[in-house]
Amino acid sequence: MNEQEIIAKAKTDVSAFDYLYDKYFLQIYKFVMLRVRDRDIANEVVSDVFYKAMSKLHTFKWRSVPFSSWLYRIAMNEISNYYRREERKRKLVGVLIHESDEPYGSVTYEEAQSYDFLHKYIKMLPQRDQDVIVFRYMEKKSFEEISQIFGKKEGYVRVILHRALKKLEQSLPKEVIENVGRKVS
Amino acid sequence: MSVEKYLENIRVPEVHPCPFSVRLKHNLRRSIYEKRRRIELTLKVTSSLGIVVSIFTIVMIYNPSLANNLHNNLLYKTGVVKTEAIDFEQLLAEKRQTEIELPLDQGIALGMKQNVSQGFEDGQAFQVNELSELPEEKPYIIRKVRDKNNRTIYLISDVNKRN
Known part of the structure; x- marks a missing residue:
């Protein structure tokens, strides 16, 4: 039974749902976790992603786009929705959250190589740029896969990735990049 | 880069x-x-x-x-009275009964013979066709039996209605 048939079956059959869930849960959870870096938020977002996906399974149409791309797209939307809700809440209660920019001098090379350090700078980028960087460098996805997820052509993905890297380079401390360049080369 | x-x-x-x-x-x-x-x-x-x-x-x-x-x-269950199974001798011994030994001619002499249609003492005529209009207060079963001495006995039994 191919995946198309399993998806069709999962609309009514719980065992087919189990198969899809077991296959894709970790991928989606990892992506969401990399994007939000908070276990509680990730749990909330992933719950919403799977609930929406499974309850709207009948709307999924197999058009040469993998099921995983559809799930990633829902996950991206849910992450955006989450941040939009949070932003609205902050505006409503008038809370000013100031996140201090930690100077590079206090961060070791090892710490700079960690994803948590990078995430502080990634999250300053627009949502779409964050997604494309995470897919390309953390999830190690090909341009073809990323283009399927975004529902755009590969050229478009290359352009937005290039722009996102430029923005990230500007925001990252120069010492970090130079240091890495020296160590790697 | x-x-x-x-x-x-x-x-x-x-x-x-x-x-x-x-x-x-x-x-x-x-x-x-x-x-x-x-x-x-x-x-x-x-x-x-x-x-x-x-x-x-x-x-x-x-x-x-x-x-x-x-x-x-x-819903409506009716009971069947099995008369064959009743021991009348025992019934007569156990049940409350009233025995009236009143020869017919003596009754006539006492003025007790009276047709229902002829009316009662208060003078009101009692029409037979009015019977259907009268509300039933309580039903009874009357059985006519004959004892060993060849006497006719009427047994009047209460009937409890089933709701």
């Missing part, structure tokens, strides 16, 4: 969502599939009952006497 090299060397953290994964799977199964199954089951039961009621209604329209038969058989 040096930033690309930096990103390629980033240590990607591992994720271990085991307890959450199991919990979410259970919740999803319950909220999506079990809910759907319950709705389908309710629909099936409702539609089955609807079909049965519709068939019954159609049968009632075509054959109304069926309803009467059903009512009599299912």
Whole structure:
């Protein structure tokens, strides 16, 4: 039974749902976790992603786009929705959250190589740029896969990735990049 | 681009969502599939009952006497008195009874013979056709038996109505 048939079956059959869930849960959870870096938020977002996906399974149409791309797209939307809700809440209660920019001098090379350090700078980028960087460098996805997820052509993905890297380079401390360049080369 | 090299060397953290994964799977199964199954089951039961009621209604329209038969058989139960099984001697010994030995001619002499249709002492005529209009207060069964001495005995028994 191919995946198309399993998806069709999962609309009514719980065992087919189990198969899809077991296959894709970790991928989606990892992506969401990399994007939000908070276990509680990730749990909330992933719950919403799977609930929406499974309850709207009948709307999924197999058009040469993998099921995983559809799930990633829902996950991206849910992450955006989450941040939009949070932003609205902050505006409503008038809370000013100031996140201090930690100077590079206090961060070791090892710490700079960690994803948590990078995430502080990634999250300053627009949502779409964050997604494309995470897919390309953390999830190690090909341009073809990323283009399927975004529902755009590969050229478009290359352009937005290039722009996102430029923005990230500007925001990252120069010492970090130079240091890495020296160590790697 | 040096930033690309930096990103390629980033240590990607591992994720271990085991307890959450199991919990979410259970919740999803319950909220999506079990809910759907319950709705389908309710629909099936409702539609089955609807079909049965519709068939019954159609049968009632075509054959109304069926309803009467059903009512009599299912709801209205009548008892059958088995007179053969009654031991009248014992019944006479045990039950409260009133014995009147009154020869017919003596009764006439005493002025006790009277037709119902002739009216009562207060002079009001009692018409037989009015009997059907009178409300029944209590039913009785009257049995006529004959004892060993060839005497005629009328047994009047209470009948308790079944509701």
